[in-house]
Amino acid sequence: MSDAGAPVPASMKDDGLDAALLDRLFTQSVVGLHVLDPQLRVVRISSLANADLAEQVIGRHFTDAYHLDRPDAAGKLLQRVLDTGEPVHDRLIHGRIKSAPGPNLSYLVTVFRLNDKQGRILGLLAAVVDVTEREKARTRAMYRARLLKGVGRSLDVATTCQALVEAAVPGFADFAAVEVLDDVLRGADPPMGPLRPDVPLRRAALRGVSRAALRGIEGGGDRTGLVGDTRRLPAHTPFALAVSDLQPRIVALDADTPWLTADPQTARVIRALEAHSLLVVPLKLHGAVLGLVSLYRCPGSDPYDENDITLAQSAAVHVALSIDNARRYERDHVIASTVQRRLLPPGSGAGVAVDTAHVLLPGRNSGCWFDTIRLSGARTALVVGDVAGHGLQTAIIMGQLRTVIQSLAGLDLEPDEVLARLNDAADRLADERAALPPGDSLHRESLKASCIYGVYDPFTRTCTVARAGHPAPIVIAPDGSAPAVDVPEGPSLFAADSAPFATATLELREGSILAFATGALLSDDASATRIRSALARPDRTLQELCDGVVYTLPGDSVPDGAAILLARTGAVPPDHVATWELAHDRTTPAIARTLVRDRLVGWEIDDKTVEATELIVSELVTNAVRYGTPPLQLRLILDRFLTCEVHDSSPVAPHLRHARTVDEGGRGLFIVSQLATHWGTRYGRHGKALWTEQEVPAPSDEAGPTAR
Structure with missing residues (x-):
C-alpha cells in the first residue's frame, strides 16, 4: 500500500x-x-x-x-x-x-x-x-566534424587548405594559416624530413575571426603574409623546429618572446592579432614534409593544451592525406595535359580556301582534341572530338583516335565512312581494355567519346558533315545570320549502339563561319544561342571570334575543359585553277601535256617542275584513256602545292605495279609516285579522280603573277 x-x-x-x-x-x-x-x-x-x-x-x-x-x-x-x-x-x-x-x-x-x-x-x-572542459570537448568535436566534412572533398591543394582553415576558425582557432611546400603545389614528391631551411613554403590559405586584424596584417609595409606569398622558415623558430623534428608544439606568446626578432613577419601577425597562444603542427606523411599549419588564439580564448595537440595532429594527418592525393592528381593532370598538348596540332593550319582558328580551354578533362587536315582537291577536313575522363589514359585514347582519323582522312573517304571506321577502331580499344586483368583499375573504367567530322570543298562551296554523339555545328552566314543546321546524330564512339552514321551537306556562301565545339560549350540551347551571338561579327578575325566565345562564358562553366574550332570558308582564286574537258582518244595525252606546259609557264613555274608535271599528266591521262570511261577532265590547282587531277567516270582504281625488265608498260604509276610528293585516288558520286601533289619552289623574286 x-x-x-x-x-x-x-x-x-x-x-x-x-x-x-x-x-x-x-x-x-x-x-x-x-x-x-x-x-x-x-x-x-x-x-x-x-x-x-x-x-x-x-x-x-x-x-x-x-x-x-x-x-x-x-x-x-x-x-x-x-x-x-x-x-x-x-x-x-x-x-x-x-x-x-x-x-x-x-x-x-x-x-x-x-x-x-x-x-x-x-x-x-x-x-x-x-562546464569549461565539456565545452572544450564539444568545440574539439565540432572542429573534427567540420574537418571531416570539408577536407578531402576536392582534388585541389588550395581548396583543401582553405577547407582546413574554415573548419578551424572560429572555434578551435582565432587565426589559422596553412603553408605548403612550393614544389608540392606543383605536383612534385615531398622531401623527407627534416626540411632544409632553404626550401620555400607558399601560403596556401588564411583565415581569421577578426577582419580588422586581417586588414592590419594585409595592410603592412609589404605583401608578406598574404595568400600566395612564399617564405623560407627562419632558423631557431617554432616553425623551423616543427619541420625539423616533425613534432607539433605549443608556444606561449608575449612581448618578450625571443625568437620573434628572427621572424619579423610572424611578429607583425602576432601584434595585429594580439595572439597569446600558438600551436604549430607539421603536415607530414610517411616521414615526408608537405607543409605547416599555424593556429593562433587571441584574447578571450583559452591557451592551447595537450588535448588540442592530439586533435591537431589527427587533423594534420587527414589534411596531409588529402593534400597528397591532390598533389598526385595535380601531377597526373600536368602529365596528361602535357601529353594532350603534344598530341594536338601546334596551330590551326589554313587550307587552300579556308582559314581556321581554335581555342582549347584547359580543365580536368584531357581528352578534347581538334584537327585541320588538308585533303586532295583543295578540300579541308575539320575535326573536333572529346574523350570523357581525365588523366594520362584519357589523353592516350585521344591521341590514338586522332591518329586513326588522320589516317582515314588520307584515304579520301566520305565523313560517314570515316566515323564508321573510327568506331571500329574504338571498339577494338574497348575490347583491349575489357581484356585487362580485373585488378587493373582501367578494367572498371568505361570509355566514351564523341566526334564530329566535316569536309569543305571550295569548288562546290559545301561542307559534308557527320557526327558521332557530338553537338551539331553552328553556321554563321556572311551577313551575321545563323541558318538552321540539321545534321543527323550518330551513336557515340564506344557505345553499344551500332546504328549507321549519316551525313548532311551544308551549302555555304563564301565568307561563312563554321563552328565545331565540344559538348561543354554546346550543352543546351542557351549556350548555343550565346555562341551564335558571339560569332555574329563578320568584321572580326577568327581568333577574335574564338576569344569572344570564351569571354561570354560564365565563370567556371567548363571545369572539364573545352575546345572550339572555327573555319571561314572561301573559294579558290580563278587564276589559281585551270580545268579542261578532254576527249577519250589516244591523242589526248599529247594535248594535255601542251595545255599544262602553257599554263605552268604562265604561272612562272620553274622548268624542272614543268617537265615533271608534263610527265605526270601524260601518265595519268594515258591511264584514264586506256582503263577509264568518259568523260575525262583535267584540273590544275596552284597553292603551296601544285595539284594535278584527272577525273573519269570509271569506279575501277589503278594499282601501282613494278614492271619487269622485259615489260613494255606498267611503269606509269610508279613514275608518278617518284615524281610527286603525294598521290592517290579519290572516289565520288560520278567516278574517281587520280591526283598528285608536288611541292612548288618559292619564286626567286616578286614578279610572279600571284603570291603563293
Missing part, C-alpha cells in the same frame, strides 16, 4: 530542518550556489565553489563581480527572472571573476526567484556549474 498520502511527522515540520538543509547545501554542494538580493547583489555563495570567492564577490552587483562576455545580456536575464518569476534553466554563460587572471570559463546557469510565504520577492538563487 502506498504511503504517498501519509501525514508528515511533526518533527519534519520544524524550521530547524530547513536551516540544516540550507547549511548542508551551501557547505557541501559541488554546484556553485549564488543568492542575489532584489538589487542583483551577491549576498551568499556556496563555500566549495571557490575558497576565496566570497571575499571577492559578496556585496557586489553580479555583473560587477564577474567578467562576462555579454554582461548586458546576463543582467537582463537576471532581471527578467526577478520580474516575472519564470526560471531559466541551463543557460550557457562565459565569464570569470574580474580579479582572477586567465581566459573566461564556461558555466551552465540555472536561475530561480526566491519568495517568502507572503509572496514577497527576496531575490534570486543561481546554480552555476563549470
Whole structure:
C-alpha cells in the first residue's frame, strides 16, 4: 500500500530542518550556489565553489563581480527572472571573476526567484556549474566534424587548405594559416624530413575571426603574409623546429618572446592579432614534409593544451592525406595535359580556301582534341572530338583516335565512312581494355567519346558533315545570320549502339563561319544561342571570334575543359585553277601535256617542275584513256602545292605495279609516285579522280603573277 498520502511527522515540520538543509547545501554542494538580493547583489555563495570567492564577490552587483562576455545580456536575464518569476534553466554563460587572471570559463546557469510565504520577492538563487572542459570537448568535436566534412572533398591543394582553415576558425582557432611546400603545389614528391631551411613554403590559405586584424596584417609595409606569398622558415623558430623534428608544439606568446626578432613577419601577425597562444603542427606523411599549419588564439580564448595537440595532429594527418592525393592528381593532370598538348596540332593550319582558328580551354578533362587536315582537291577536313575522363589514359585514347582519323582522312573517304571506321577502331580499344586483368583499375573504367567530322570543298562551296554523339555545328552566314543546321546524330564512339552514321551537306556562301565545339560549350540551347551571338561579327578575325566565345562564358562553366574550332570558308582564286574537258582518244595525252606546259609557264613555274608535271599528266591521262570511261577532265590547282587531277567516270582504281625488265608498260604509276610528293585516288558520286601533289619552289623574286 502506498504511503504517498501519509501525514508528515511533526518533527519534519520544524524550521530547524530547513536551516540544516540550507547549511548542508551551501557547505557541501559541488554546484556553485549564488543568492542575489532584489538589487542583483551577491549576498551568499556556496563555500566549495571557490575558497576565496566570497571575499571577492559578496556585496557586489553580479555583473560587477564577474567578467562576462555579454554582461548586458546576463543582467537582463537576471532581471527578467526577478520580474516575472519564470526560471531559466541551463543557460550557457562565459565569464570569470574580474580579479582572477586567465581566459573566461564556461558555466551552465540555472536561475530561480526566491519568495517568502507572503509572496514577497527576496531575490534570486543561481546554480552555476563549470562546464569549461565539456565545452572544450564539444568545440574539439565540432572542429573534427567540420574537418571531416570539408577536407578531402576536392582534388585541389588550395581548396583543401582553405577547407582546413574554415573548419578551424572560429572555434578551435582565432587565426589559422596553412603553408605548403612550393614544389608540392606543383605536383612534385615531398622531401623527407627534416626540411632544409632553404626550401620555400607558399601560403596556401588564411583565415581569421577578426577582419580588422586581417586588414592590419594585409595592410603592412609589404605583401608578406598574404595568400600566395612564399617564405623560407627562419632558423631557431617554432616553425623551423616543427619541420625539423616533425613534432607539433605549443608556444606561449608575449612581448618578450625571443625568437620573434628572427621572424619579423610572424611578429607583425602576432601584434595585429594580439595572439597569446600558438600551436604549430607539421603536415607530414610517411616521414615526408608537405607543409605547416599555424593556429593562433587571441584574447578571450583559452591557451592551447595537450588535448588540442592530439586533435591537431589527427587533423594534420587527414589534411596531409588529402593534400597528397591532390598533389598526385595535380601531377597526373600536368602529365596528361602535357601529353594532350603534344598530341594536338601546334596551330590551326589554313587550307587552300579556308582559314581556321581554335581555342582549347584547359580543365580536368584531357581528352578534347581538334584537327585541320588538308585533303586532295583543295578540300579541308575539320575535326573536333572529346574523350570523357581525365588523366594520362584519357589523353592516350585521344591521341590514338586522332591518329586513326588522320589516317582515314588520307584515304579520301566520305565523313560517314570515316566515323564508321573510327568506331571500329574504338571498339577494338574497348575490347583491349575489357581484356585487362580485373585488378587493373582501367578494367572498371568505361570509355566514351564523341566526334564530329566535316569536309569543305571550295569548288562546290559545301561542307559534308557527320557526327558521332557530338553537338551539331553552328553556321554563321556572311551577313551575321545563323541558318538552321540539321545534321543527323550518330551513336557515340564506344557505345553499344551500332546504328549507321549519316551525313548532311551544308551549302555555304563564301565568307561563312563554321563552328565545331565540344559538348561543354554546346550543352543546351542557351549556350548555343550565346555562341551564335558571339560569332555574329563578320568584321572580326577568327581568333577574335574564338576569344569572344570564351569571354561570354560564365565563370567556371567548363571545369572539364573545352575546345572550339572555327573555319571561314572561301573559294579558290580563278587564276589559281585551270580545268579542261578532254576527249577519250589516244591523242589526248599529247594535248594535255601542251595545255599544262602553257599554263605552268604562265604561272612562272620553274622548268624542272614543268617537265615533271608534263610527265605526270601524260601518265595519268594515258591511264584514264586506256582503263577509264568518259568523260575525262583535267584540273590544275596552284597553292603551296601544285595539284594535278584527272577525273573519269570509271569506279575501277589503278594499282601501282613494278614492271619487269622485259615489260613494255606498267611503269606509269610508279613514275608518278617518284615524281610527286603525294598521290592517290579519290572516289565520288560520278567516278574517281587520280591526283598528285608536288611541292612548288618559292619564286626567286616578286614578279610572279600571284603570291603563293
